[in-house]
Amino acid sequence: MDSRVRRKIAIxxxxxxxxxxxxxxxxxxxxxxxIRVLQ
Structure with missing residues (x-):
């Protein structure tokens, strides 16, 4: 299983x-x- 943490940041x-x-x-x-990011 993928153990990476994903977060969403709202501005x-x-x-x-x-x-x-x-x-x-x-x-x-x-x-x-x-850190890999998607904007």
């Missing part, structure tokens, strides 16, 4: 507060750490 809020920027930076940081 929400009203428009214009930088959700896309935070999401992109978080994805890049996790990827740099060697």
């Amino acid at each position: 929400y809020g009203k428009g214009g507060i930088g959700k896309s920027t935070v999401s992109s930076n978080l994805t890049a940081a996790l990827s740099d750490m060697g």
